Amino acid sequence: MNDDPRTHDALIRDLARAARKAVRQLAGSPLSQRNMALEATADRLRTQAGSVLEANEKDLAAGQARGLSPALLDRLRLDKDRLEAIAGSLETIVALPDPLHRIMDDWTRPNGLRIQRVAVPIGVIGVIYESRPNVTIDAAALCMKSGNAALLRGGSEAVHSNHALHRVLAQGLADAGLDPAAAQLLPTQDRAAVGALLRAHDSLDLVIPRGGKGLVKRVQDEARVPVLAHLDGNNHLYIHPSADVQMATAVVLNAKLRRPGICGALETLLIDRAWLDRAPVLLGALLDAGCELRGDATLRALDSRILEAREADWETEYLAPILAVRVVEDAEQALNHIARYGSGHTDGLIAEDTEAANAFLGRLDSAIAVHNASTQFADGGEFGFGAEIGIATGRLHARGPVGLEQLTTFQYRVLGSGQTRP
Numbered sequence: 001m002n003d004d005p006r007t008h009d010a011l012i013r014d015l016a017r018a019a020r021k022a023v024r025q026l027a028g029s030p031l032s033q034r035n036m037a038l039e040a041t042a043d044r045l046r047t048q049a050g051s052v053l054e055a056n057e058k059d060l061a062a063g064q065a066r067g068l069s070p071a072l073l074d075r076l077r078l079d080k081d082r083l084e085a086i087a088g089s090l091e092t093i094v095a096l097p098d099p100l101h102r103i104m105d106d107w108t109r110p111n112g113l114r115i116q117r118v119a120v121p122i123g124v125i126g127v128i129y130e131s132r133p134n135v136t137i138d139a140a141a142l143c144m145k146s147g148n149a150a151l152l153r154g155g156s157e158a159v160h161s162n163h164a165l166h167r168v169l170a171q172g173l174a175d176a177g178l179d180p181a182a183a184q185l186l187p188t189q190d191r192a193a194v195g196a197l198l199r200a201h202d203s204l205d206l207v208i209p210r211g212g213k214g215l216v217k218r219v220q221d222e223a224r225v226p227v228l229a230h231l232d233g234n235n236h237l238y239i240h241p242s243a244d245v246q247m248a249t250a251v252v253l254n255a256k257l258r259r260p261g262i263c264g265a266l267e268t269l270l271i272d273r274a275w276l277d278r279a280p281v282l283l284g285a286l287l288d289a290g291c292e293l294r295g296d297a298t299l300r301a302l303d304s305r306i307l308e309a310r311e312a313d314w315e316t317e318y319l320a321p322i323l324a325v326r327v328v329e330d331a332e333q334a335l336n337h338i339a340r341y342g343s344g345h346t347d348g349l350i351a352e353d354t355e356a357a358n359a360f361l362g363r364l365d366s367a368i369a370v371h372n373a374s375t376q377f378a379d380g381g382e383f384g385f386g387a388e389i390g391i392a393t394g395r396l397h398a399r400g401p402v403g404l405e406q407l408t409t410f411q412y413r414v415l416g417s418g419q420t421r422p
């Protein structure tokens with residue numbers, strides 16, 4: 001759709017140049033003006049719901065014709081309630097404090113120099129994301145309120161929906177007197193343009209890739225722009241010997257089956273051998289709820305419905321009602337398994353023993369570490385961030401849900417009264 005005749009590198013350069021101008025305007029704009037743009041976008045989403053839903057119908061029809069799975073179609077689908085939820089997120093973001101101009105630290109040196117660390121925007125941010133139309137609005141809104149401009153590259157199956165939503169965004173920005181270049185949608189779905197985004201180190205400040213294995217590989221091979229990776233979630237829960245059986249059952253069922261297709265879904269369950277006598281309750285509940293289980297020989301001896309797990313299962317993010325299950329000898333073995341197969345997204349444990357739980361969390365190298373709670377809480381909205389760009393799975397700058405604060409960096413302000421350095 002709207003394929004552009006420019007080379008992809010030239011296209012990204014042009015979009016980024018316009019975006020850079022918008023960043024300067026946004027960074028100097030009052031909070032009230034940025035909030036006005038978000039409110040106007042929410043209003044227009046409501047009044048223009050018809051045209052957005054019409055565009056979404058086109059995507060859904062094309063997706064059905066292409067045989068997209070029910071989970072992918074559900075992720076793609078918009079309806080009145082979902083549009084209202086997106087407008088509601090915009091209003092929640094409006095109510096959040098200004099992430100810019102925050103004084104993060106402030107001290108005075110013996111020579112009288114005052115030094116402040118002040119929050120500023122990151123700049124021009126490329127966001128590559130799956131065919132989930134709400135991300136178009138959520139990502140643009142979070143970037144905009146935090147003074148950044150977004151270059152948006154959504155999944156191809158959502159192309160019509162994204163263009164319709166982008167029109168609403170551009171109008172919302174214009175209503176508030178802000179440059180619509182603060183939120184631009186790439187005018188081509190050609191994957192070569194993703195390559196151009198990843199190498200545009202001269203014109204982009206950050207790329208946020210949100211997706212699975214194919215995108216991971218591309219990013220690892222080609223990125224020359226700093227990357228805030230939002231990648232796959234091969235998530236684990238460890239059942240400690242002290243775990244309460246009812247809590248473990250409720251939490252694991254939710255973590256796996258609430259929405260099996262999201263990146264915060266549980267993919268592997270690690271059961272301590274000392275808890276095996278209680279395992280049939282949990283495993284039976286999963287099987288009865290329609291979850292396929294793939295386990296080791298010890299577990300298969302407990303329930304004949306459990307299929308055999310192979311090495312590949314420990315590495316797999318199913319995004320489906322399938323769960324790999326393994327018996328471990330102790331917390332150490334569970335941590336080793338997670339370190340080897342996990343993706344650093346969301347992992348944790350169920351345990352009544354708080355001391356053991358804290359020791360476990362302290363050694364877990366994941367962006368989100370959970371204790372006695374579902375991994376499906378890996379979500380900016382659930383963290384109180386209003387919305388999220390996604391879940392950052394790397395180690396630097398930001399980890400876990402990325403909201404307003406995580407989209408800022410800082411500047412040192414050195415405030416003197418004529419001091420010179422001896």
Ligand SMILES: NC(=O)C1=CN([C@@H]2O[C@H](COP(=O)(O)OP(=O)(O)OC[C@H]3O[C@@H](n4cnc5c(N)ncnc54)[C@H](OP(=O)(O)O)[C@@H]3O)[C@@H](O)[C@H]2O)C=CC1
Pocket residue numbers: 128129130131153154155156157189191194195210211212213214215218229230231232233262263264317389390391392393
């Ligand atoms: N950490 C987080 O916040 C999140 C992580 N995810 C992860 O995303 C995955 C599910 O999403 P999925 O549908 O697989 O998304 P994909 O990874 O297939 O697609 C995401 C985006 O990346 C693009 N893309 C994918 N592969 C390439 C490539 N080789 N070159 C250029 N562009 C590419 C897609 O474009 P195109 O449309 O052309 O395919 C799309 O825009 C799961 O692994 C899930 O855990 C999902 C949401 C949030």
Ligand SMILES: N[C@@H](CCC(=O)OP(=O)(O)O)C(=O)O
Pocket residue numbers: 075130132261262263264376378379380388
């Ligand atoms: N963090 C969001 C889900 C994000 C996500 O994984 O999206 P997707 O892979 O498109 O279904 C949530 O918990 O609802």
